Amino acid sequence: MSRQYVIRRLLVMIPSLLGISVILFCVLAMAPGDPFAELAANPAIPPEVAASLRAKFGLDDPVWMRYLHWIAAMARGDWGFSFASRIDVDTLILQRLPTTLMVIGAAQLLAIVVALPVGVLAGTRPYSIFDQVANTLAFVGFSLPTFFTGLLLILVFSVKLEWLPMVYRADLNVTGWQWVVEQVRQSIMPVLVLGLFQGASLVRYVRSAVLDVVRLDYVTTARSKGIGERRVITRHIVRTALIPVVTLVALQMPIIFGGALVTEQIFRVPGIGSLLISAMLANDTPVVMAVTFVLACLVVFFNFIADVLYGWLDPRISYR
Numbered sequence: 001m002s003r004q005y006v007i008r009r010l011l012v013m014i015p016s017l018l019g020i021s022v023i024l025f026c027v028l029a030m031a032p033g034d035p036f037a038e039l040a041a042n043p044a045i046p047p048e049v050a051a052s053l054r055a056k057f058g059l060d061d062p063v064w065m066r067y068l069h070w071i072a073a074m075a076r077g078d079w080g081f082s083f084a085s086r087i088d089v090d091t092l093i094l095q096r097l098p099t100t101l102m103v104i105g106a107a108q109l110l111a112i113v114v115a116l117p118v119g120v121l122a123g124t125r126p127y128s129i130f131d132q133v134a135n136t137l138a139f140v141g142f143s144l145p146t147f148f149t150g151l152l153l154i155l156v157f158s159v160k161l162e163w164l165p166m167v168y169r170a171d172l173n174v175t176g177w178q179w180v181v182e183q184v185r186q187s188i189m190p191v192l193v194l195g196l197f198q199g200a201s202l203v204r205y206v207r208s209a210v211l212d213v214v215r216l217d218y219v220t221t222a223r224s225k226g227i228g229e230r231r232v233i234t235r236h237i238v239r240t241a242l243i244p245v246v247t248l249v250a251l252q253m254p255i256i257f258g259g260a261l262v263t264e265q266i267f268r269v270p271g272i273g274s275l276l277i278s279a280m281l282a283n284d285t286p287v288v289m290a291v292t293f294v295l296a297c298l299v300v301f302f303n304f305i306a307d308v309l310y311g312w313l314d315p316r317i318s319y320r
Contacts, residue, residue: 009307013300020296021071028289029063070289080286084279089290093272097294099170100271103190104260110195111202112249119206120238126211134203141200146193146259150266153189164189168269190267194259198252205248209241216240243310250306253299 061069073080079089122131158166165186172182213219214237222232261273268274272291279287 006308009304013304016300017297018071020300021293022067024289024292024296025067025070026063028285028292029066074293079290082279082284082287084282084284084287089286092275092287093290093294096270096272096275099269100260100264100273103187103263103269103271104194104256106187106191107194107198108249108256110191111199114195114199115202115206116238116245119203120210120233120241122203123207123210123241124214124233124237131207134207138200138203141196142204144197145262146197147262147266149197150189150193150263153192154266157189166267168267170270186267190263190269193263193266194256197259198256201252202245202248206241206245209244210237213237213241246306246309250303253302257295257298 070080077090079093081087082089082092085092118134122128122134125131153164154166157164165182168186168190172179174182219232219236222236257273260271261277263269264271264273265277272294276288276291276295278284279291
């Protein structure tokens with residue numbers, strides 16, 4: 001994979017992020033609500049104080065001017081000030097983002113670890129009992145919404161069995177290995193909800209990709225040369241079948257973040273999704289803009305990772 005290929009993909013990200021930022025900023029500017037509505041309605045606050053605050057934050061400026069001020073401030077590392085939390089937006093996001101990335105990363109890893117072997121086995125043994133069972137469980141898995149499976153897990157493992165904590169706590173009063181154990185216990189249900197939902201759809205896609213590859217001539221030729229079945233699957237089938245699977249994983253990142261919004265609300269996970277919802281309810285525009293832009297950056301970044309993986313899985317792509 002050439003360095004020029006990676007550089008080209010990095011350069012493509014810049015106009016994509018600029019376009020996303022323009023759309024997000026304009027949509028939020030047209031949305032109803034005023035972050036200073038309660039301040040203006042408070043009789044204890046003089047009108048001139050409210051007017052000076054609006055002027056300070058540029059709320060009465062034209063949209064294009066506010067956007068230019070915002071993008072210039074973002075380039076300097078100034079993400080704005082939270083009207084509701086009374087702290088800098090970047091500090092607020094950095095407090096929440098690691099938790100979200102940990103939960104989403106673990107869920108995505110679980111989905112891949114489950115989907116790849118199950119999908120490959122189902123694709124290499126089509127219409128077998130294993131394939132039928134895997135297909136049935138996959139259909140059930142991605143047919144159930146995350147809020148339903150989340151509540152079901154809470155009912156079973158928290159209410160009935162009392163094995164796992166119902167609410168995710170960021171302030172655990174333990175240290176050392178006990179902290180690790182408690183962190184794993186409270187992460188099990190959120191990770192299962194997101195990971196199994198994502199893994200169910202991946203199983204179907206991996207199976208379909210493997211079925212397309214096993215019929216190709218070079219796979220038949222490899223088998224006719226006496227190469228072992230395990231080597232044929234790992235060296236000739238899986239690597240080719242992974243190319244469209246990488247596409248699906250990258251394109252489904254917005255769905256994962258969307259599912260994380262619901263999951264964080266159900267389990268009270270103090271992540272970036274719950275921060276976004278609370279900021280929307282409080283009309284905290286700087287936080288909403290920053291969080292949505294961070295989520296957009298993460299989606300673009302994962303698509304960049306997918307492009308890099310394309311070049312590794314199929315070297316011909318890096319020369320196009």
